[in-house]
Amino acid sequence: xxxxxxxxxxxxxxxxxxxxxxxxxxxxxxxxxxxxxxxxxxxxxxxxxxxxxxxxxxxxxxxxxxxxxxxxxxxxxxxxxxxxxxxxxxxxxxxxxxxxxxxxxxxxxxxxxxxxxxxxxxxxxxxxxxxxxxxxxxxxxxxxxxxxxxxxxxxxxxxxxxxxxxxxxxxxxxxxxxxxxxxxxxxxxxxxxxxxxxxxxxxxxxxxxxxxxxxxxxxxxxxxxxxxxxxxxxxxxxxxxxxxxxxxxxxxxxxxxxxxxxxxxxxxxxxxxxxxxxxxxxxxxxxxxxxxxxxxxxxxxxxxxxxxxxxxxxxxxxxxxxxxxxxxxxxxxxxxxxxxxxxxxxxxxxxxxxxxxxxxxxxxxxxxxxxxxxxxxxxxxxxxxxxxxxxxxxxxxxxxxxxxxxxxxxxxxxxxxxxxxxxxxxxxxxxxxxxxxxxxxxxxxxxxxxxxxxxxxxxxxxxxxxxxxxxxxxxxxxxxxxxxxxxxxxxxxxxxxxxxxxxxxxxxxxxxxxxxxxxxxxxxxxxxxxxxxxxxxxxxxxxxxxxxxxxxxxxxxxxxxxxxxxxxxxxxxxxxxxxxxxxxxxxxxxxxxxxxxxxxxxxxxxxxxxxxxxxxxxxxxxx
Amino acid sequence: xxxxxxxxxxxxxxxxxxxxxxxxxxxxxxxxxxxxxxxxxxxxxxxxxxxxxxxxxxxxxxxxxxxxxxxxxxxxxxxxxxxxxxxxxxxxxxxxxxxxxxxxxxxxxxxxxxxxxxxxxxxxxxxxxxxxxxxxxxxxxxxxxxxxxxxxxxxxxxxxxxxxxxxxxxxxxxxxxxxxxxxxxxxxxxxxxxxxxxxxxxxxxxxxxxxxxxxxxxxxxxxxxxxxxxxxxxxxxxxxxxxxxxxxxxxxxxxxxxxxxxxxxxxxxxxxxxxxxxxxxxxxxxxxxxxxxxxxxxxxxxxxxxxxxxxxxxxxxxxxxxxxxxxxxxxxxxxxxxxxxxxxxxxxxxxxxxxxxxxxxxxxxxxxxxxxxxxx
Numbered sequence: 001x002x003x004x005x006x007x008x009x010x011x012x013x014x015x016x017x018x019x020x021x022x023x024x025x026x027x028x029x030x031x032x033x034x035x036x037x038x039x040x041x042x043x044x045x046x047x048x049x050x051x052x053x054x055x056x057x058x059x060x061x062x063x064x065x066x067x068x069x070x071x072x073x074x075x076x077x078x079x080x081x082x083x084x085x086x087x088x089x090x091x092x093x094x095x096x097x098x099x100x101x102x103x104x105x106x107x108x109x110x111x112x113x114x115x116x117x118x119x120x121x122x123x124x125x126x127x128x129x130x131x132x133x134x135x136x137x138x139x140x141x142x143x144x145x146x147x148x149x150x151x152x153x154x155x156x157x158x159x160x161x162x163x164x165x166x167x168x169x170x171x172x173x174x175x176x177x178x179x180x181x182x183x184x185x186x187x188x189x190x191x192x193x194x195x196x197x198x199x200x201x202x203x204x205x206x207x208x209x210x211x212x213x214x215x216x217x218x219x220x221x222x223x224x225x226x227x228x229x230x231x232x233x234x235x236x237x238x239x240x241x242x243x244x245x246x247x248x249x250x251x252x253x254x255x256x257x258x259x260x261x262x263x264x265x266x267x268x269x270x271x272x273x274x275x276x277x278x279x280x281x282x283x284x285x286x287x288x289x290x291x292x293x294x295x296x297x298x299x300x301x302x303x304x305x306x307x308x309x310x311x312x313x314x315x316x317x318x319x320x321x322x323x324x325x326x327x328x329x330x331x332x333x334x335x336x337x338x339x340x341x342x343x344x345x346x347x348x349x350x351x352x353x354x355x356x357x358x359x360x361x362x363x364x365x366x367x368x369x370x371x372x373x374x375x376x377x378x379x380x381x382x383x384x385x386x387x388x389x390x391x392x393x394x395x396x397x398x399x400x401x402x403x404x405x406x407x408x409x410x411x412x413x414x415x416x417x418x419x420x421x422x423x424x425x426x427x428x429x430x431x432x433x434x435x436x437x438x439x440x441x442x443x444x445x446x447x448x449x450x451x452x453x454x455x456x457x458x459x460x461x462x463x464x465x466x467x468x469x470x471x472x473x474x475x476x477x478x479x480x481x482x483x484x485x486x487x488x489x490x491x492x493x494x495x496x497x498x499x500x501x502x503x504x505x506x507x508x509x510x511x512x513x514x515x516x517x518x519x520x521x522x523x524x525x526x527x528x529x530x531x532x533x534x535x536x537x538x539x540x541x542x543x544x545x546x547x548x549x550x551x552x553x554x555x556x557x558x559x560x561x562x563x564x565x566x567x568x569x570x571x572x573x574x575x576x577x578x579x580x581x582x583x584x585x586x587x588x589x590x591x592x593x594x595x596x597x598x599x600x601x602x603x604x605x606x607x608x609x610x611x612x613x614x615x616x617x618x619x620x621x622x623x
Numbered sequence: 624x625x626x627x628x629x630x631x632x633x634x635x636x637x638x639x640x641x642x643x644x645x646x647x648x649x650x651x652x653x654x655x656x657x658x659x660x661x662x663x664x665x666x667x668x669x670x671x672x673x674x675x676x677x678x679x680x681x682x683x684x685x686x687x688x689x690x691x692x693x694x695x696x697x698x699x700x701x702x703x704x705x706x707x708x709x710x711x712x713x714x715x716x717x718x719x720x721x722x723x724x725x726x727x728x729x730x731x732x733x734x735x736x737x738x739x740x741x742x743x744x745x746x747x748x749x750x751x752x753x754x755x756x757x758x759x760x761x762x763x764x765x766x767x768x769x770x771x772x773x774x775x776x777x778x779x780x781x782x783x784x785x786x787x788x789x790x791x792x793x794x795x796x797x798x799x800x801x802x803x804x805x806x807x808x809x810x811x812x813x814x815x816x817x818x819x820x821x822x823x824x825x826x827x828x829x830x831x832x833x834x835x836x837x838x839x840x841x842x843x844x845x846x847x848x849x850x851x852x853x854x855x856x857x858x859x860x861x862x863x864x865x866x867x868x869x870x871x872x873x874x875x876x877x878x879x880x881x882x883x884x885x886x887x888x889x890x891x892x893x894x895x896x897x898x899x900x901x902x903x904x905x906x907x908x909x910x911x912x913x914x915x916x917x918x919x920x921x922x923x924x925x926x927x928x929x930x931x932x933x934x935x936x937x938x939x940x941x942x943x944x945x946x947x948x949x950x951x952x953x954x955x956x957x958x959x960x961x962x963x964x965x966x967x968x969x970x971x972x973x974x975x976x977x978x979x980x981x982x983x984x985x986x987x988x989x990x991x992x993x994x995x996x997x998x999x
Binding site: 009010014017018019020021022024025026029032033035036037039040041043044045047048050051052054055197198 | 764765766807808810857863864865866867868869870871900904905908909912916919923926927932935939942943946950953954957958959
C-alpha cells in the first residue's frame with residue numbers, strides 16, 4: 001500500500017489543502033443550488049400566474065395538420081398508389097363515463113350490432129391502453145356502407161362512439177408492382193426515434209418499402225399546424241394561428257404497367273424477375289418480381305397469421321428478386337466476356353477454337369464439360385456466342401485471365417450497385433483474386449477462371465445489373481444508369497427524378513458490331529439458341545440465352561421431397577435488346593428453375609419487346 | 624470516556640444496528656438513498672401514466688442497484704485502489720470496442736450486447752475514471768506537479784472524448800466532471816483552474832464549430848425556445864409551463880395536467896423533475912433539493928473522515944459528480960442549461976444510471992465502514 005510514497009510527503013499540509021477544497025466545493029454547491037432555487041422561485045412564484053394561465057385555462061395546444069401524401073403514377077398516368085377516403089368507428093372512453101362497465105357494455109352491444117370478431121375487440125383494447133382516456137381509439141376501419149347505415153340508425157344510444165373519415169393508402173395494382181411501389185405502414189417506435197418529431201407529429205403512416213420508402217421525404221409533404229387555445233380537457237376553444245400543410249409531391253414513374261403486366265404474367269408458374277430499361281434514358285419500364293404480394297393489408301396493419309404465411313413461404317413473395325435476387329449469370333455473360341477478349345486483344349473474332357465437348361487444363365485432370373456432349377467442333381467467336389459453346393469460353397477465359405475479366409466486367413457495373421433510386425439494392429459478387437483472398441482467405445485457382453468465363457462459380461448478379469449491362473452494351477459503351485422516378489410534381493414545382501451521372505466505357509465500334517451481330521444470330525440464325533422468338537417482327541432482336549446451374553438449395557429453404565426435383569432445375573436466363581440497329585429497350589429475364597433460357601426466358605422478353613416496340617412504332621421509324 | 628461509550632455500544636448492540644454494521648452500511652446515507660428511491664416510485668406512478676408495469680420494472684432495477692451497492696460496500700477500499708488502473712483500462716477498452724462496433728453498424732452505438740444482457744460501457748467509466756485519477760494522484764505528493772497534472776488530464780480526456788464521439792454529450796460531461804472533481808480536490812491551484820475556465824471561454828467559438836447540428840440546435844433553443852415552438856423548443860416551453868403552473872404548493876399528487884394531457888414529452892425519464900415541480904410546487908422542490916443536499920453532504924463528510932489520500936479523493940469526487948448530475952438535470956429542465964440527456968439521479972425511470980449511482984454509493988459506504996479505529 002502506497003509503496004511509492006515520497007519521503008517528503010507532508011501529510012498535514014495535504015490534509016489542510018483537502019479540507020480547504022471541501023469548503024470550496026461546499027460553497028460552489030451552495031451557490032449553484034441557490035441559482036436553481038432562484039430560478040424555481042422565478043418560475044413558480046413570479047411567473048406562476050402566467051404559466052398557470054397557459055396550463056389551466058388557455059393552454060395553447062399545437063395541433064399538427066397532416067399533409068396529404070403524394071400519389072404515385074406510372075408513365076402513362078395510371079395510379080399506382082392513391083389515398084382513398086374510408087370510414088372508421090372510433091370510441092372515446094372518456095365520453096362514455098368513468099365506470100369501465102359502461103365501455104364493456106358499449107363494446108358488447110356494438111359487437112352484436114355489427115358482428116365484430118373478438119380479435120378486433122382485443123386489438124381495440126390494446127390501442128386504448130396506449131392512449132389517454134380523452135383520446136379516441138379505433139375499433140373498426142374500412143367500414144362498409146351496410147355497417148354505416150346500421151350504426152347511423154342507433155347512434156343516439158352510443159355516446160362516445162363516432163364515425164370518422166380518414167384517408168387510407170390504396171394500391172390498385174396489388175401484387176403486380178408491389179415490390180417497386182412498396183407500401184406504407186404504421187410508424188413503429190424505432191422509426192419514431194429517428195424521425196423529425198415535429199414533421200411526423202400527426203402522421204400515422206410512413207413508407208416502408210420501395211418507392212414509398214425511398215421517396216418518403218417527398219411523398220410525405222410538409223406538416224402544418226394550428227395553434228389553438230384549449231382547456232384542461234384539451235378541447236379546442238379557438239384557433240390563434242394556422243399554417244397550412246403542404247401536400248406531398250406526386251411521383252411519375254418510368255414504369256409502364258402494361259409491360260409490367262405482360263412480364264409478370266409471362267413468368268407464369270415460375271418465380272423470377274423481369275427488368276426492362278429504356279436505353280436512351282435509363283428509365284426502368286418493367287421491374288417485375290414474381291411471386292408478388294398484395295401490399296394493401298400492410299397499410300392498416302397485416303395480421304400475424306397472414307404475415308407469417310408470407311414470410312415462411314418457400315417462394316419468398318416479399319423478396320424483391322429484381323433488385324435483391326442474386327443469381328449466377330450463366331451463359332448471359334458470354335457476349336461481355338467475348339467483348340473483353342476483343343478489347344484486350346486476347347483473341348480475334350475470326351480465330352477458331354476447337355471444341356471436342358470438354359476442356360482440360362494442362363495441370364489438371366478435371367474435365368470441364370460443354371453442355372453439348374459431342375462438342376461444337378471448330379467455332380469462331382460469332383458461332384461460339386450463337387451456339388453458346390462453353391469450351392470456346394473456357395479457353396477464352398484462360399487467355400484473358402481473371403484479372404482482365406474482372407476489370408472489364410466491373411466497368412459494365414457488375415459487383416456494384418447500379419445506383420437505382422430504390423433502397424435495399426444488392427451489389428452481387430464479381431469475383432477476383434482480391435475478393436477471394438478477402439472473403440474466403442484462399443488463393444485463386446485456374447479452374448475458377450474457366451467457370452467464371454461461362455458465368456458459373458462465384459459470380460452472382462441481380463436481374464437489374466444484367467439489364468443494365470445489356471443496355472450499356474446496346475448503348476455502345478455509354479453507361480446506362482437505371483432510375484424509376486421520372487417526374488416529381490409538387491405544389492409549386494415540377495422537377496426531374498434523380499440526377500444521372502453520365503459515364504462512357506471506351507469501346508472499339510468494330511468490336512461492339514461483332515458482338516451485336518453474334519447476338520442477333522442467337523435469335524435470327526438457324527443454329528441460334530433462341531431462334532423460336534424471331535417470328536412476326538420486322539426488326540431484329542439481339543440477345544443471349546443463359547442456363548445457370550443451381551448447385552445447392554437456397555439458404556433457408558425447407559427440404560421438401562415433392563418439390564426437390566423442381567428446385568434442382570436450372571435457372572433460365574435471357575438478356576436482349578431491340579431493335580438491334582437502333583436499340584430502344586433492353587430486357588433481362590430470370591425464371592427460377594425454368595430449365596432452358598431459350599425456351600422459357602426468351603419468349604417472355606420477346607413479349608415485352610414486341611409490345612413496347614408495337615406501342616412505340618412511330619418513334620422507331622425515326623432513328 | 625470515549626472508549627467507554629464505544630465499549631457500551633459494542634456490548635449491547637441493537638439487532639438492526641448489528642445487521643447494518645455487518646452489511647457495511649452507512650445508515651444516514653442509506654436512509655437518504657432509500658427516501659429518494661421511494662420518492663421516485665411516487666412520482667413515477669403519476670408521471671408514467673399510472674402504469675404499474677413502469678413501477679414493477681423500476682422496482683426490479685432498484686433491487687439490483689441496492690444489491691450491487693451492498694455488495695460493493697463489502698469490498699475493502701484497498702481493493703478498489705489496487706484494481707483502479709485495471710478497471711479503468713478495461714472500461715476504456717470496452718468504449719473502443721463499442722465505437723468500433725458502432726462504425727461497423729450504423730448510427731450511435733452506446734450498448735454492448737453480451738447476449739444475455741446489454742449494458743453501456745460509459746456507465747463503468749463514470750466510476751472508474753475518478754478511481755483511476757484518484758489512484759494516480761495519490762501515488763504522488765499533493766498538490767500535483769504539472770507533469771502529473773498533464774498525465775491526469777490526458778487520462779480524463781481519453782474516455783470523455785470516446786463517449787462524446789458516440790455521441791453522448793450528457794455522459795461525457797459527467798465523466799469529465801468526475802475526473803476534474805478529483806483534480807480539484809487534489810489541490811489543483813486556483814490559478815490553473817482560472818486559466819482553464821478562461822481558455823474554455825475563449826475556445827467556445829471553436830467548440831461551436833465542432834458541435835453537431837443537433838447540439839447547436841439545443842443551445843439555440845435554450846437561448847430562444849419560442850423560435851421553434853413545434854419542434855426543438857417544445858420541451859423547454861412545456862417544461863417551464865409545467866413547473867411554473869405548479870406554483871408554491873403544487874397541484875397535488877397525480878394532478879399534473881401537463882404530463883397527463885401529453886404536453887410534456889419524456890415526462891417519466893429526463894423531464895420527470897417538471898412533473899414533480901408541477902405536482903408538489905416550490906415546497907416540494909425545496910424538499911427534494913434538501914434531500915439531495917443531505918446525500919451530498921453526507922458523502923462529503925465521508926470524504927473528510929476518510930483515512931488515506933485515495934479514499935478522500937475518490938469519495939469527494941463521487942459526491943461532487945452526484946451534485947453535477949442533479950444540477951445538470953434540473954438546470955436543463957428549468958431552462959438554464961441546454962438539453963443534454965442526463966436523467967434526474969435516483970428518480971428518473973431507467974436502469975443503467977441508477978445502478979451506476981448506487982455502485983458509487985456502495986464505494987462510499989465501503990470507504991466509511993472500513994476505517995480503522997486508530998487515532999489518526
